[in-house]
Amino acid sequence: MAQEQTDFVVVGAGSAGCVVAGRLSDAGYKVVLLEAGGKDTSPWIHIPMGYAKLYANPAVNWCYESQPEPHLNNRRLHQPRGKVLGGTGSINGMIYVRGQPRDFDLWEAGGCEGWSFDGVLPYFKKSEHQERGADKFHGVNGPVWVSDLPSTHPIADAFNQASVNLGAPENPDFNGETQRGTGYVQVTTKEARRWSTAAAYLRSNLGRNIDVRTHVTVKRIVLENQTATGVEYLDKQGHTHTINASREVIVCGGTFNSPNCWSFQASAIPRIWKVSASRHSTICPVWGTTFRTTSALGWSTNLPSR
Numbered sequence: 001m002a003q004e005q006t007d008f009v010v011v012g013a014g015s016a017g018c019v020v021a022g023r024l025s026d027a028g029y030k031v032v033l034l035e036a037g038g039k040d041t042s043p044w045i046h047i048p049m050g051y052a053k054l055y056a057n058p059a060v061n062w063c064y065e066s067q068p069e070p071h072l073n074n075r076r077l078h079q080p081r082g083k084v085l086g087g088t089g090s091i092n093g094m095i096y097v098r099g100q101p102r103d104f105d106l107w108e109a110g111g112c113e114g115w116s117f118d119g120v121l122p123y124f125k126k127s128e129h130q131e132r133g134a135d136k137f138h139g140v141n142g143p144v145w146v147s148d149l150p151s152t153h154p155i156a157d158a159f160n161q162a163s164v165n166l167g168a169p170e171n172p173d174f175n176g177e178t179q180r181g182t183g184y185v186q187v188t189t190k191e192a193r194r195w196s197t198a199a200a201y202l203r204s205n206l207g208r209n210i211d212v213r214t215h216v217t218v219k220r221i222v223l224e225n226q227t228a229t230g231v232e233y234l235d236k237q238g239h240t241h242t243i244n245a246s247r248e249v250i251v252c253g254g255t256f257n258s259p260n261c262w263s264f265q266a267s268a269i270p271r272i273w274k275v276s277a278s279r280h281s282t283i284c285p286v287w288g289t290t291f292r293t294t295s296a297l298g299w300s301t302n303l304p305s306r
């Protein structure tokens, strides 16, 4: 079994993993970034309207399904998650709306030091290239491009106007003073192409020292004395490799797959809870029990041809 050494191992080259790997490599560390999916070469990833071609496409998507949902006539719901460089950020809707300030403040109040809205705002600004320019809430010169929609549709314009007529405030910036109101969102595109964190952090100069490996699936976090020291992964041919991290293993496998990386060694989990004081390997005992996701209601209309 081959073994090698690096400073940091990052599991998953999705929205988060690309940022983490990019910033660490920029700080001079050796980083190995492991991604189960392939490269983001499909043109449908880069053409914003290609989104519909990716939503249920197993070439770039884990295509999970929920359990039968008792409140939805026991239907199983499709749960798309990206399996490609850029992760779900390569198949998502590109909408750039940050969380509610109050949610961040509640996280800090709950014990997450530094996670208040005022605490995270400088990082949002640092990451951003806002095409409208910098202001109190926005930054320029960051790697993540945030753009206005290149065009709008008369039906959407009419919907917005109707909302204003009914008393909703017009809101030109959902990342500004308030998220209340009606208007158009901004999107993470650059010159009308999707601008995932793979584009922003791996292909810019930030990502120059990262060893990115695609089609490799992490099966196990290696623990020594309750400290994560590396990972075991399978390559495309099914061969097992171990890679050691002298600094840290950072798991960015997404909502479903991050816990999965641990559950491959389910027997280790209760042991890890007991050492929650250790900064190295901490798993929250409520993991997975508070999962929440968005429900989307689709609406399509057949218009008669003239």
Ligand SMILES: Cc1cc2nc3c(=O)[nH]c(=O)nc-3n(C[C@H](O)[C@H](O)[C@H](O)COP(=O)(O)OP(=O)(O)OC[C@H]3O[C@@H](n4cnc5c(N)ncnc54)[C@H](O)[C@@H]3O)c2cc1C
Residues within 6 Å of the ligand: 011, 012, 013, 014, 015, 016, 017, 034, 035, 036, 037, 079, 080, 081, 082, 083, 084, 085, 086, 087, 088, 089, 091, 092, 093, 094, 095, 096, 097, 216, 217, 218, 219, 252, 253, 254, 255, 257, 258, 261
């Ligand atoms: C259909 C859809 C539309 C969305 N639209 C928007 C939107 O418009 N705006 C918005 O802000 N958010 C949107 N989201 C949410 C947003 O995309 C996600 O919250 C975000 O991408 C999650 O980032 P992540 O880094 O946690 O996970 P991901 O981006 O999913 O990255 C996880 C990566 O880890 C890899 N991985 C997993 N397990 C392993 C393993 N064992 N070994 C190696 N690699 C592994 C995966 O293949 C993946 O590439 C949408 C989500 C969905 C599903």
